[in-house]
Amino acid sequence: xxxxxxxxxxxxxxxxxxxxxxxxxxxxxxxxxxxxxxxxxxxxxxxxxxxxxxxxxxxxxxxxxxxxxxxxxxxxxxxxxxxxxxxxxxxxxxxxxxxxxxxxxxxxxxxxxxxxxxxxxxxxxxxxxxxxxxxxxxxxxxxxxxxxxxxxxxxxxxxxxxxxxxxxxxxxxxxxxxxxxxxxxxxxxxxxxxxxxxxxxxxxxxxxxxxxxxxxxxxxxxxxxxxxxxxxxxxxxxxxxxxxxxxxxxxxxxxxxxxxxxxxxxxxxxxxxxxxxxxxxxxxxxxxxxxxxxxxxxxxxxxxxxxxxxxxxxxxxxxxxxxxxxxxxxxxxxxxxxxxxxxxxxxxxxxxxxxxxxxxxxxxxxxxxxxxxxxxxxxxxxxxxxxxxxxxxxxxxxxxxxxxxxxxxxxxxxxxxxxxxxxxxxxxxxxxxxxxxxxxxxxxxxxxxxxxxxxxxxxxxxxxxxxxxxxxxxxxxxxxxxxxxxx
Ligand code: ADP
Numbered sequence: 001x002x003x004x005x006x007x008x009x010x011x012x013x014x015x016x017x018x019x020x021x022x023x024x025x026x027x028x029x030x031x032x033x034x035x036x037x038x039x040x041x042x043x044x045x046x047x048x049x050x051x052x053x054x055x056x057x058x059x060x061x062x063x064x065x066x067x068x069x070x071x072x073x074x075x076x077x078x079x080x081x082x083x084x085x086x087x088x089x090x091x092x093x094x095x096x097x098x099x100x101x102x103x104x105x106x107x108x109x110x111x112x113x114x115x116x117x118x119x120x121x122x123x124x125x126x127x128x129x130x131x132x133x134x135x136x137x138x139x140x141x142x143x144x145x146x147x148x149x150x151x152x153x154x155x156x157x158x159x160x161x162x163x164x165x166x167x168x169x170x171x172x173x174x175x176x177x178x179x180x181x182x183x184x185x186x187x188x189x190x191x192x193x194x195x196x197x198x199x200x201x202x203x204x205x206x207x208x209x210x211x212x213x214x215x216x217x218x219x220x221x222x223x224x225x226x227x228x229x230x231x232x233x234x235x236x237x238x239x240x241x242x243x244x245x246x247x248x249x250x251x252x253x254x255x256x257x258x259x260x261x262x263x264x265x266x267x268x269x270x271x272x273x274x275x276x277x278x279x280x281x282x283x284x285x286x287x288x289x290x291x292x293x294x295x296x297x298x299x300x301x302x303x304x305x306x307x308x309x310x311x312x313x314x315x316x317x318x319x320x321x322x323x324x325x326x327x328x329x330x331x332x333x334x335x336x337x338x339x340x341x342x343x344x345x346x347x348x349x350x351x352x353x354x355x356x357x358x359x360x361x362x363x364x365x366x367x368x369x370x371x372x373x374x375x376x377x378x379x380x381x382x383x384x385x386x387x388x389x390x391x392x393x394x395x396x397x398x399x400x401x402x403x404x405x406x407x408x409x410x411x412x413x414x415x416x417x418x419x420x421x422x423x424x425x426x427x428x429x430x431x432x433x434x435x436x437x438x439x440x441x442x443x444x445x446x447x448x449x450x451x452x453x454x455x456x457x458x459x460x461x462x463x464x465x466x467x468x469x470x471x472x473x474x475x476x477x478x479x480x481x482x483x484x485x486x487x
Pocket of ligand 1: 175176177178202203204205235238239240241242243257258259260262263265
């Protein structure tokens with residue numbers, strides 16, 4: 001990591017030149033057929049590829065390299081070399097690159113959103129929101145980059161001084177899901193780069209193009225080669241790539257967003273190298289509506305929380321508990337809203353909110369290639385049914401009736417996971433009691449949309465650990481080094 005002043009100023013000069021050269025409007029390749037390792041657009045060493053489909057039409061979007069462990073090792077080695085450079089950039093230099101990434105997300109917003117709708121199938125307007133959130137991640141962490149403060153600790157000994165400095169953890173391996181192909185990568189990558197880490201990403205096999213678009217933006221922003229690497233990998237190679245990433249000694253941290261089942265495998269794989277790990281796993285969010293709630297607000301909060309991204313976010317309301325006095329009224333109001341608001345269709349059609357016909361339920365839509373499910377409302381659910389124990393991850397609202405606050409909290413906490421929880425109440429004492437008792441990492445009180453880059457995102461129990469976003473998110477990519485100085 002030692003570098004002369006001359007080398008450093010050459011690097012920063014290089015940074016400025018690359019940036020000013022590349023920041024004029026450039027063509028963004030929506031579906032490149034190469035992956036990005038060590039700053040180069042490349043095939044896999046085996047030359048194997050796999051196909052990526054538009055899930056709404058089952059048509060081919062393109063093919064990408066099918067990387068195996070050898071390709072992964074190249075990416076890790078590139079990230080290792082780049083770490084020697086990037087971690088020696090000043091915080092201000094790193095901040096400027098991240099800020100350019102923000103500007104480029106704003107500049108290329110429409111194309112970036114179209115990539116998401118093509119590869120993921122979500123409505124274009126939701127893709128545009130996802131790009132906004134991604135852009136804000138780079139903006140937020142361009143600012144946080146400059147605030148990785150350490151500490152001076154009062155010493156108990158007159159001849160010693162105590163300091164804590166923050167240092168980047170090193171190379172980070174990311175495994176990310178298809179439901180937010182840009183944002184799940186942005187929240188991790190922005191924080192890691194801000195801290196001075198370098199990154200190797202294995203994107204979901206269904207949605208590699210958002211990751212590859214980020215690499216194009218990173219080049220334009222002047223991010224040095226090797227700081228950001230993507231290994232596109234088919235499902236059949238995924239388990240071995242995941243294992244190799246976790247077991248590689250050069251990789252110092254794994255951050256994973258996905259299912260609890262896969263999270264447990266990665267935790268085991270990371271044990272042999274005692275790697276730092278961050279896990280953002282499945283949720284099964286309770287959504288409680290108490291008798292005192294404003295029913296209109298609760299229905300609108302539930303519509304937002306349950307049906308955003310077609311119910312395919314890990315913080316989606318999953319188990320809906322409604323107190324007995326307002327139960328019938330609530331179900332009627334919800335059914336009405338679902339009929340009025342939800343429309344199934346291809347994500348590029350106007351007004352589409354769900355990726356299938358609006359009936360109240362229960363079946364796969366036979367249009368759109370069989371990959372879509374009808375918005376569904378199920379009442380009279382009880383806690384013994386499978387639907388109340390599994391994460392639904394789809395546009396299905398299952399409603400249970402409860403009697404007392406204690407019942408609601410007990411039912412809400414009766415699952416092994418704890419990511420988000422929501423409740424609606426106008427009783428201020430009840431609000432404090434329930435907010436404190438819910439076993440989750442994030443609580444929405446009279447609010448259905450809670451995710452934002454300024455606030456910590458993360459779960460407890462089998463939903464994982466660690467915070468993404470916010471001032472806490474940066475710390476996940478920094479080590480505390482204690483310096484004890486004798487004087
Ligand atoms: P989802 O149900 O949302 O697809 P997964 O946990 O299966 O959740 O997938 C999330 C990410 O984890 C994807 O990038 C996927 O390719 C990857 N993945 C799936 N199985 C494994 C595995 N055994 N090892 C490493 N990564 C995996």
